[in-house]
Amino acid sequence: MKKIAIFGVGLIGGSLALCFKGKPGITVVGHSIRESSAAKYLERGVVDHATTSMREAAEGADFIFLCVPVGNLAPYVRELSSMNLKPGCIVTDVGSTKASVAESAREVRLEGATFIGGHPMAGKEQSGVEAASIYLFENAFYVITPDTDVPQQEVDKLIDLLKYTKAHIIQADPEKHDQIVGAISHLPHIIAVALVNQIRHYSNEDELYCVLAAGGFRDITRIASSDPVVWRDILVDNRNVLLNLLKDWNEGTSSFIRMLEEKDAEGIEEAFKEAGQFRNQLPERRKGMIHSIYECYVDVPDHPGIIGRVATELGNSAINLSNIQIIESREDVPGVLRLSFRTQEDLDRAVAKLEQIGYSVHF
Ligand SMILES: NC(=O)C1=CN([C@@H]2O[C@H](COP(=O)(O)OP(=O)(O)OC[C@H]3O[C@@H](n4cnc5c(N)ncnc54)[C@H](O)[C@@H]3O)[C@@H](O)[C@H]2O)C=CC1
Ligand SMILES: O=C(O)C(=O)Cc1ccc(O)cc1
Numbered sequence: 188m189k190k191i192a193i194f195g196v197g198l199i200g201g202s203l204a205l206c207f208k209g210k211p212g213i214t215v216v217g218h219s220i221r222e223s224s225a226a227k228y229l230e231r232g233v234v235d236h237a238t239t240s241m242r243e244a245a246e247g248a249d250f251i252f253l254c255v256p257v258g259n260l261a262p263y264v265r266e267l268s269s270m271n272l273k274p275g276c277i278v279t280d281v282g283s284t285k286a287s288v289a290e291s292a293r294e295v296r297l298e299g300a301t302f303i304g305g306h307p308m309a310g311k312e313q314s315g316v317e318a319a320s321i322y323l324f325e326n327a328f329y330v331i332t333p334d335t336d337v338p339q340q341e342v343d344k345l346i347d348l349l350k351y352t353k354a355h356i357i358q359a360d361p362e363k364h365d366q367i368v369g370a371i372s373h374l375p376h377i378i379a380v381a382l383v384n385q386i387r388h389y390s391n392e393d394e395l396y397c398v399l400a401a402g403g404f405r406d407i408t409r410i411a412s413s414d415p416v417v418w419r420d421i422l423v424d425n426r427n428v429l430l431n432l433l434k435d436w437n438e439g440t441s442s443f444i445r446m447l448e449e450k451d452a453e454g455i456e457e458a459f460k461e462a463g464q465f466r467n468q469l470p471e472r473r474k475g476m477i478h479s480i481y482e483c484y485v486d487v488p489d490h491p492g493i494i495g496r497v498a499t500e501l502g503n504s505a506i507n508l509s510n511i512q513i514i515e516s517r518e519d520v521p522g523v524l525r526l527s528f529r530t531q532e533d534l535d536r537a538v539a540k541l542e543q544i545g546y547s548v549h550f
Contacts, residue, residue: 191348192248194218194241194263196228198310199281200254201319204233206351218244224316233316245270250348251300253280253288258420261291264302268295276300277345281307283368283417284424285332285361293334301341304332304361306368307354314414320531326550329354332361369428373421374436377429379411481528483538484514486547489522497524500544506537 191207193200196217208215217234218241219225225237238244245251245267253263260282267278278300280288285304292302309327311318329349333342346356359367386404390396422429446454487493494511501508510527528534538548 188212188214189249189348190214190216190247191250191252192216192218192244193234193252193254194244195253195255195259196224196233196237196316196319197254198314198316198318198323199307200252201228201233201316202321202323203252203254203281203307203352204228205319205321206324206353207348208233208235210351216244216248228316231316233319241266242270245272247273248276249273250345251276251278253278253282256417256420257282257284257288257424260288264288264291264297265295267300268297272297272300274299275341277341278302279305279331279345281305282424283372283421285330285359285364287424289332289334289361301337302334303337303342303345305345305349306330306332306364307352308368308372309354312410312412312414314417322531324352324354327354329356330359330364331356332359332364365425365428369425370432373425373429374432376410376413376418377422377433378436379408383408383411481509481531481534482550483526483534484549485524485526485541486549487522487524493522494524497526497541497546500540501526501537504536504540506533506540508533508537 189212191204191213193204193215196204196219200217204215204217207213214236215234217225217228217237219228219237219239222239225239228234228237251267251272253260255263260280264278272278276297276299278292278297279302282288282304283306285306289302289304292304307324307327307329309324311323329352331342331345331349342358349356386396386400390400443455443458445451446458485497487497494513498508498511507529508526509529510525512525512527514523514525526537528537541548
């Protein structure tokens with residue numbers, strides 16, 4: 188049996204546990220600092236065993252996944268370095284930043300074990316084991332950041348296990364990871380929170396702000412509801428990268444201030460054109476960092492009224508669509524519709540219904 192120990196069975200740790208549990212020759216042990224949480228992991232059937240003893244979880248493990256907030260990673264790595272880990276054990280983490288944890292692992296020596304940083308680049312604004320899902324990583328990117336001196340055979344062991352997540356594994360340098368992920372994930376979270384708080388202040392004066400903010404505003408600020416502790420740690424850890432990104436952001440907003448002051452209509456139009464062109468050529472089908480989680484793609488014949496027909500079929504089965512969009516529609520090829528839902532249950536029911544009536548559905 189291969190033993191996989193997961194420290195912190197929350198959204199990400201719990202989703203990994205679900206991907207591994209029940210697979211041939213694998214046993215999953217969950218660790219929590221709280222007795223009540225360990226009991227909950229077992230109750231929910233997310234792990235095979237649960238313990239509050241770090242030693243019991245770590246010893247004899249073939250793989251150790253650290254799935255706690257970024258600020259706890261260094262103390263955990265240090266603690267592991269004082270234990271007798273199984274020779275050949277792979278220690279990895281799932282933190283949203285990669286440089287500092289790599290540095291902590293270099294500073295201590297994990298006797299006989301190998302540290303390989305990791306970051307499954309999928310998630311959601313909910314947290315805790317209650318939000319875990321076996322589908323979370325499917326078709327998402329999973330970045331691993333091995334140091335250059337890590338033997339390929341150790342990297343391959345981790346990649347081989349991660350196949351159960353159905354994610355696309357890519358390798359990157361930790362600093363480069365933090366720079367890019369800072370720009371495409373951490374900065375947008377800051378902007379979402381600042382924007383929501385700006386409107387929150389206005390809404391103290393007039394409740395109409397909240398009434399009217401119920402639509403598109405809610406969608407684009409979804410990530411402002413992310414876990415405060417998890418995000419506190421991410422931003423503090425990646426602060427140098429973020430300070431530079433925010434300087435660039437300030438330049439972008441200053442440019443809008445200038446265009447508005449000067450009534451530069453052409454400049455504004457140009458900014459929208461350039462942004463639209465860049466955004467429209469981003470990859471469509473891969474799960475990104477910030478995405479609508481419950482989505483599927485349906486191949487449809489290029490007939491007028493097809494959107495209405497699909498929406499009606501789902502409506503007749505009382506399945507709530509949150510969005511429907513044509514991705515491709517050309518005369519010579521079938522079109523593709525992207526359907527978004529608010530819950531996994533709605534998505535599952537929609538897929539079953541659409542397949543039952545003959546549509547081809549993919550993710
Ligand atoms: N939320 C997301 O969408 C994503 C998060 N990550 C990373 O995954 C890690 C875990 O995040 P989530 O699963 O979202 O959070 P979560 O809050 O759902 O789970 C965190 C887990 O760590 C435990 N924990 C919290 N504070 C602790 C402490 N002081 N000592 C020991 N255990 C503690 C909690 O009990 C829980 O089991 C973080 O490092 C985060 O940066 C990576 C990808 C996506
Ligand atoms: O909710 C979303 O769309 C996210 O952006 C989730 C997320 C949060 C943290 C990560 O390190 C990776 C992905």
